[in-house]
Amino acid sequence: MAEIVANKLTDIGPPKYDEMWPEVIKNNYGKWLYHDILEPGVMVHVSETGDKVWSLRCAATRLMTTMHLEAICKIADEFGDGFFRFTTRNNVEFIISDESKLEPLKKALADNGQLPLGGTGASITNIVHTQGWVHCHTPAIDASGVVKAVMDELFDYFNSHKLPAQVRISLACCLNMCGAVHCSDISILGVHRKPPVIEHSHLDKMCEIPTTIAACPTAAIKPSKVDDFKSVQVNADRCMFCGNCYTMCPAMPLADAEGDGIALWVGGKVSNSKHMPMFSKLAVPYIPNEPPRWPTTVETIKKIVEVYEGSAMKYERVGEWAQRIGWEKFFEKTGIEFSHHHIDDYRFAATTWRTSTQFKW
Amino acid sequence: MAKLHDTPMLDELEKGPWPSFVTDIKKLAEAGNEPCADLLGQLELSYKDKEGHWKHGGIVGVLGYGGGVIGRYSDVPELFPGVEHFHTLRVNQPASKFYKTERLREVMEIWDRRGSSMLNMHGSTGDMVLLGAFTEELEPIFAELTQKGWDLGGSGSALRTPSCCVGKARCEFACIDTQDICYNLTMEFQDEMHRPAWPYKFKFKVDGCPNCCVASLARSDCAIIGTWRDDIRIDQEKVAAYVNGEIAAHGGAHGQDDKLDIKADVIDLCPTGCMAYVDGKLEINNAECTRCMHCINVMPQALRPGLDKGASILIGAKAPILDGAQMGSLIIPFIKMEEPYDDFKEFVEKMWDWWDENGKNRERIGECIQRLGLSAFIEACDLDPIPQMVKEPRSNPYIFYKEDEVPGGFERDIADYRKKHAR
Ligand code: HEM
Ligand code: HEM
Ligand code: SF4
Ligand code: SF4
Ligand code: SF4
Ligand code: SF4
Numbered sequence: 128m129a130e131i132v133a134n135k136l137t138d139i140g141p142p143k144y145d146e147m148w149p150e151v152i153k154n155n156y157g158k159w160l161y162h163d164i165l166e167p168g169v170m171v172h173v174s175e176t177g178d179k180v181w182s183l184r185c186a187a188t189r190l191m192t193t194m195h196l197e198a199i200c201k202i203a204d205e206f207g208d209g210f211f212r213f214t215t216r217n218n219v220e221f222i223i224s225d226e227s228k229l230e231p232l233k234k235a236l237a238d239n240g241q242l243p244l245g246g247t248g249a250s251i252t253n254i255v256h257t258q259g260w261v262h263c264h265t266p267a268i269d270a271s272g273v274v275k276a277v278m279d280e281l282f283d284y285f286n287s288h289k290l291p292a293q294v295r296i297s298l299a300c301c302l303n304m305c306g307a308v309h310c311s312d313i314s315i316l317g318v319h320r321k322p323p324v325i326e327h328s329h330l331d332k333m334c335e336i337p338t339t340i341a342a343c344p345t346a347a348i349k350p351s352k353v354d355d356f357k358s359v360q361v362n363a364d365r366c367m368f369c370g371n372c373y374t375m376c377p378a379m380p381l382a383d384a385e386g387d388g389i390a391l392w393v394g395g396k397v398s399n400s401k402h403m404p405m406f407s408k409l410a411v412p413y414i415p416n417e418p419p420r421w422p423t424t425v426e427t428i429k430k431i432v433e434v435y436e437g438s439a440m441k442y443e444r445v446g447e448w449a450q451r452i453g454w455e456k457f458f459e460k461t462g463i464e465f466s467h468h469h470i471d472d473y474r475f476a477a478t479t480w481r482t483s484t485q486f487k488w
Numbered sequence: 489m490a491k492l493h494d495t496p497m498l499d500e501l502e503k504g505p506w507p508s509f510v511t512d513i514k515k516l517a518e519a520g521n522e523p524c525a526d527l528l529g530q531l532e533l534s535y536k537d538k539e540g541h542w543k544h545g546g547i548v549g550v551l552g553y554g555g556g557v558i559g560r561y562s563d564v565p566e567l568f569p570g571v572e573h574f575h576t577l578r579v580n581q582p583a584s585k586f587y588k589t590e591r592l593r594e595v596m597e598i599w600d601r602r603g604s605s606m607l608n609m610h611g612s613t614g615d616m617v618l619l620g621a622f623t624e625e626l627e628p629i630f631a632e633l634t635q636k637g638w639d640l641g642g643s644g645s646a647l648r649t650p651s652c653c654v655g656k657a658r659c660e661f662a663c664i665d666t667q668d669i670c671y672n673l674t675m676e677f678q679d680e681m682h683r684p685a686w687p688y689k690f691k692f693k694v695d696g697c698p699n700c701c702v703a704s705l706a707r708s709d710c711a712i713i714g715t716w717r718d719d720i721r722i723d724q725e726k727v728a729a730y731v732n733g734e735i736a737a738h739g740g741a742h743g744q745d746d747k748l749d750i751k752a753d754v755i756d757l758c759p760t761g762c763m764a765y766v767d768g769k770l771e772i773n774n775a776e777c778t779r780c781m782h783c784i785n786v787m788p789q790a791l792r793p794g795l796d797k798g799a800s801i802l803i804g805a806k807a808p809i810l811d812g813a814q815m816g817s818l819i820i821p822f823i824k825m826e827e828p829y830d831d832f833k834e835f836v837e838k839m840w841d842w843w844d845e846n847g848k849n850r851e852r853i854g855e856c857i858q859r860l861g862l863s864a865f866i867e868a869c870d871l872d873p874i875p876q877m878v879k880e881p882r883s884n885p886y887i888f889y890k891e892d893e894v895p896g897g898f899e900r901d902i903a904d905y906r907k908k909h910a911r
Contacts, residue, residue, distance in 0.1 A: 140671075192607070215702045222658070249742050264542040279506045288742050307707040371810060397703040398781070
């Protein structure tokens with residue numbers, strides 16, 4: 128240990144990218160001409176040098192063991208000269224330059240059983256998600272379990288190209304939104320619905336009261352003396368359950384079995400293609416937490432996808448579709464109930480109210 | 489030997505066609521891995537309670553770094569001693585997440601010996617996330633990782649590990665060298681990454697084109713997005729081949745049988761209406777094109793971005809906490825982004841200086857810009873206001889003028905005024 132610390136290296140940074148490239152990527156860097164998706168999960172990229180690479184994209188659990196990762200490495204050793212990559216959305220991609228290995232690789236993936244092909248083109252690819260009950264301290268829901276339940280149900284959209292356009296689903300287990308669900312076609316968001324429960328006997332010991340008060344975006348927290356303890360009070364009417372106070376002060380937990388659940392959001396996108404990038408908008412304010420398979424959440428998402436599939440025009444993303452038909456039609460077609468929670472009452476709310484006589488019945 | 493817990497609820501997640509993390513973790517638990525067994529046990533308890541079982545935070549780290557390690561302790565350690573400590577290490581991923589298996593195994597070997605064998609491949613920020621170590625293992629893990637050429641990423645109020653799309657390595661659309669930019673910035677700003685000194689976090693993400701596959705414009709304080717200034721390159725023969733149904737539309741994204749309808753799928757969907765198909769030739773009025781990528785996406789063999797390539801820089805994207813979600817705002821419409829990226833870094837230093845000076849505790853740069861105004865920000869960065877920076881000019885009349893902008897300044901004499909105007 129002493130020896131380890133004495134020889135300490137710091138700030139060396141990550142390995143350089145080109146060390147991680149297969150030969151064919153090295154030879155064709157920046158020379159790619161075009162690509163073609165041969166079947167769900169299988170792409171070919173053609174270079175101006177005449178070289179071709181086949182990329183096989185597979186579903187993956189973002190949360191994985193070294194045992195699973197070793198199985199992936201073995202496949203990469205056998206077929207991909209010891210190289211592979213992950214996509215932004217946590218899919219695994221094997222890249223090969225020898226066409227004769229294509230069918231054997233597909234067979235090896237099928238034999239593995241945990242690496243189904245898909246996620247290309249007009250499909251639903253892997254759900255970008257966060258940590259949930261597996262690792263974080265602020266979640267309202269689990270992450271990996273919800274993703275598994277949703278993707279099991281949407282699997283036919285993962286390994287096919289039958290949607291009008293690609294649909295990106297993301298999940299974040301609390302309003303911190305580590306999963307950046309604020310710009311996805313469909314977003315699953317863990318929400319709290321009760322103000323923090325305050326541990327007055329410990330608050331002053333565990334937290335700095337002024338920073339705790341300053342942490343609240345709605346100024347709902349004020350100093351207070353409770354049973355001779357220096358503590359704080361929360362004005363419940365002003366609390367929108369963001370959890371920011373808990374981030375600053377462990378004596379103010381929000382988690383609650385009955386209070387917590389899922390909100391669904393739709394229509395966001397990040398690409399600039401056709402329409403400008405859009406934020407996701409509220410579809411369902413609350414669905415109860417239903418481990419282990421969250422059936423109501425799964426069914427509602429499936430319904431949205433099916434209605435979109437049947438009603439959107441080709442190339443139209445979920446948000447483009449909803450905007451074209453109008454949000455009133457979105458609620459009608461999906462059968463989702465519109466409530467007062469859908470009407471924004473936070474800052475900048477007025478920008479979302481209708482200021483026109485143009486509407487649909 | 490690890491104690492295996494009953495997990496009736498989690499077992500339900502072993503069903504179905506999507507890969508199951510439960511099956512995966514169970515296999516290691518059954519092979520004797522105690523953290524894996526206890527992780528499943530604690531997760532099952534969370535499923536039953538519908539509440540998580542990790543304590544809030546916990547300050548841990550490695551010597552010399554302020555970030556890169558996130559502390560985590562179980563709140564039921566007597567039930568699940570294997571995850572009593574379950575600290576995370578963020579390991580800086582190679583650009584675009586390419587791996588040589590031989591190198592990845594270096595990390596896996598250390599992690600099997602000293603950690604839980606559980607990972608996230610990858611965290612939303614980009615890093616490889618090693619999930620679950622005891623406090624006393626952190627320093628040795630860090631030392632062994634760096635000996636093998638792996639470093640930690642960022643956490644806390646510091647620069648977060650930059651990330652990028654696959655770019656030139658395997659995408660024909662890439663207008664900039666996303667991997668080199670990502671690597672270069674990561675190396676240049678190691679100190680900013682490992683020693684938190686800012687009001688809050690700051691993220692760079694690099695996308696090779698406006699398709700934004702790493703969602704840079706929604707998820708990074710500074711989005712670097714490849715684009716071009718000249719004309720879209722057209723191969724008219726390939727256009728004809730698309731029109732004649734010889735090439736599948738959209739690179740096969742809707743199946744190999746899917747043919748392109750040049751009017752419905754391309755001309756009519758161009759958001760600026762700048763395309764026409766006349767006498768068997770595709771025409772683009774490039775002066776009107778906003779480089780949205782749609783036509784290029786649907787005819788990848790016929791159309792290509794122009795040759796005068798560079799990047800657009802958008803600042804200030806963030807998730808909702810605290811002041812609402814924001815997308816990045818276009819600050820620099822075009823910059824060449826050529827190695828060694830000095831002009832870009834000059835801009836970055838100015839931006840950080842301004843934020844460091846003006847940002848409140850836990851205020852992202854986007855929020856700081858919102859509070860103090862876009863004008864103040866671009867002035868601090870020595871940039872001139874141009875129409876590209878806004879969607880439309882303001883519609884409210886409350887315009888702030890500075891004293892030196894108005895002839896005679898703000899000081900006036902009420903007596904002079906009264907000479908002309910009775911009280
Ligand atoms: C309509 C056109 C397209 C749109 C709107 C689009 C959008 C997206 C989005 C939103 C993502 C996921 C970003 C995230 O993780 O949040 C993504 C991923 C990706 N897209 Fe596209 N995309 C388009 C076309 C293409 C095409 C034609 C290609 C192939 C050259 C492509 C290659 C990729 C790749 C490789 C990824 C994963 C990137 C990575 O992990 O490095 N995209 N795309
Ligand atoms: C102490 C509380 C927090 C913890 C423990 C935490 C933890 C994390 C972790 C572990 C990640 C990596 C995500 C992953 O691997 O899934 C992450 C990313 C992220 N965090 Fe947090 N976080 C906290 C607070 C916040 C806050 C307050 C915000 C809002 C400003 C926030 C916004 C994000 C975002 C947007 C990402 C994703 C960034 C990206 O897409 O690159 N987090 N956080
Ligand atoms: S979204 Fe919230 S609960 Fe989920 S990992 Fe991020 S901070 Fe934790
Ligand atoms: S949860 Fe948010 S709104 Fe409610 S008291 Fe805490 S910081 Fe304030
Ligand atoms: S952002 Fe553009 S260049 Fe990068 S992978 Fe996506 S489509 Fe390709
Ligand atoms: S890139 Fe977009 S705006 Fe430009 S011509 Fe193509 S479809 Fe039209």
